[in-house]
Amino acid sequence: MHSKVLKTLEFDKIKEQLLKYASSAIGKEKAAELAPSTDLTEVANWQEETDEAANVLRRKGNIPLGGIFDIRPHAKRAQIGGMLSPHELMEIASTIRAGRILARFFEELLENEFSLPNLNGHMESLLPMPELQQQISFCIGENGEVLDSASDKLRTIRNQLRTNESRVREKLESMIRSSNAQKMLSDAIITIRNDRFVIPVKQEYRSNYGGIIHDQSSSGQTLFIEPQVVVELNNVLQEARLKEQLEIERILVELSQAVGEHTHDLLVNVKVLAQIDFIFAKARYAKAIKGSKPALNDRGRVKLLKAKHPLIPADEVVANDIYLGDEFTTIVITGPNTGGKTVTIKTIGLCTLMAQAGLQIPAMDGSEVAVFKHVFADIGDEQSIEQSLSTFSSHMVNIVDILKYVDYESLVLFDELGSGTDPQEGAALAISILDEVYKRGARVIATSHYPELKAYGYDHEGVINASVEFDVESLRPTYKLLIGVPGRSNAFEISKRLGLDDAVINHARSHIGADTNKVESMIASLEESRRQAEEDAREAADYLKQTEKLHNELQKETLEYHQEKDSLMEKAAEKAADLIEQAKKEAEAIIADLRKMRLEKSADIKEHELIEARKRLEEATPVIKKTSKPLVKKAPRTIQPGDEVKVISFGQKGHVIEKVSDTEWQVQIGIMKMKVDEADIQLIGAPKPEKMAKPLSTVRGKDYHVSLELDLRGERYENALSRVEKYIDDALLAGYPRVSIIHGKGTGALRQGVQEYLKNHRSVKRSRFGEAGEGGTGVTVVEFK
Structure with missing residues (x-):
């Protein structure tokens, strides 16, 4: 490339x-x-x-x-x-x-x-x-300091350093607290000069302290003196520092050798x-950039859906559909300047380069890009003052170079092809160059404002005209690419909108040839037809939406009507059943009275007549049948992720996570996940709304076996707090009432950071340091609400 x-x-x-x-x-x-x-x-x-x-x-x-x-x-x-x-x-x-x-x-x-x-x-x-990391971390702190734990010798030396330093300070502090110190000292402080502890003494009292003068103030009134009483202690301190430095160098050499291995x-x-x-x-x-992964091919086919130029702000850029390589291999974009032609060819060029570099492109899903062996571009004002080349000459130098290498695996982008010279000759050159590149099988997008190239798009198979839409009413380009419609200059319409006299415009029209007027009229007719088609499509889409809305409302009302009808019929049936039941009770009572009368008064009423009378009453009772509610029969529902199911072989209920093969599903039962054959699954139903609020897919398997302790020792501060945040979330999901966070004692920075984070966490009830048997201040115990 x-x-x-x-x-x-x-x-x-x-x-x-x-x-x-x-x-x-x-x-x-x-x-x-x-x-x-x-x-x-x-x-x-x-x-x-x-x-x-x-x-x-x-x-x-x-x-x-x-x-x-x-x-x-x-x-x-x-x-x-x-x-x-x-x-x-x-x-x-x-x-x-x-x-x-x-x-x-x-x-x-x-x-x-x-x-x-x-x-x-x-x-x-x-x-x-891990061994090399632990070896270094054991010796080197997070801020790049050598730790006391690097070696026993270093720990001993540093203990001696601290002891000797304390002795020096004690001696000097007793001197600056003495009764004469306020008079003889410039300030009651201990400071350091040349790695030795000194005190600031006024010039006139230098002899009162003796010792060594290491520095003086800019005015000369204050001398920084190492009193004689601490010279020997400072010497011991310096000797310990030299030993410390030698031991540090030995440790660094040892670690460097380990790194070298x-x-x-x-x-x-x-x-x-x-x-x-x-x-x-x-x-x-x-x-x-809201990019998408494009499909790739090596056949020179390009299909960009709603493609945007990635370097133009999102609130300004216009998306365009660009097709190339199937029905046509060359697009000639004509029309006036500042209409967006250059942006269009740069968009397809950049999208191609981005895709071939492994970047996703700023276009909709379903876009396709060809992988070209060569991408050539002649774009912009190439005028070269240093080489004494005009714009036309510079363009021709580029084009000559392009023609040396272009082949059927090339994408060629020409901006304002043939411009910068006599219009007639420039148009002829542009057509000739397009012919040459077209013969070699390259994919070409060229822009031009020459009207002759509009005819070129109609006369050549595999070539199509295009333009960038211009709104005459607002006198501004819309930057929308119109493939199949050649561009117009719109000069007369723009002049008229700007107030140029009609007589002048009509006189100008008389100088335009009949063929040109015919082509312009044809283009205007095509644009009008396209606008009308787009308007009709929008109206049809609106009607479709309204129809769908009415259809849904009608379905809803019909369903409500039948449900209301069924409810009323059920109520009526229940009321009738109550009346019949009451009648039956009254009839039974009458029969009982008749039977009693027969027994008491020997009335001539046969038993079988009583049974037949009761049977006729029962047969007169209507059977109440409840009407079915569903209006539309639903097809048996297939298993979907998230469904509640029963695994027949286990007799346990669970939830479907996802399909793993044509016949197997992954099912979660409690904390277990397993693959189950579809024939062994019985669908219970869709998940309940409250369960659906937290999809199963968002619960990670590890969350079900969260450790009761989190060990942060050896971690960097930022990574440690990130792990604490994730661990607290995992522990809450696992339902633990209490957990422990091991941060060690160290410098206290990590411990303080953990404490601050827990203090502000809404789910933490309280936190405390561990007891003596729990790790002391190196452990924080957390209790949840």
């Missing part, structure tokens, strides 16, 4: 935007080296990587990429025997730790069944090196971390 076309299409500005989304210096370095590829397989792999990272960001929100440094110079210097500084060693340990945190993050993604073949392929090369592994890790940071920078950039 020619570097000149990258500059012409402003691909360098795309890289500048991408740099903002990288998290580390090594990620930014990769982004700065970004360049399009011409290999379809490589481009497809890059697009897959970016899409995988975009999916991770969509579902997880972020990825832990903090604490990564460019440690390549440190590792190489250690390899050749150089001694590293404490700060350099700290950066190496931090980078190793960052790699391990990132590896754990990807392990969790795999546990939650993320499909990330390309990203995992990179992560498999990452080497953990792992140089190869460290360089591999840097390469992997840089690649992961770079891939996720591309994913973040795609999110920022």
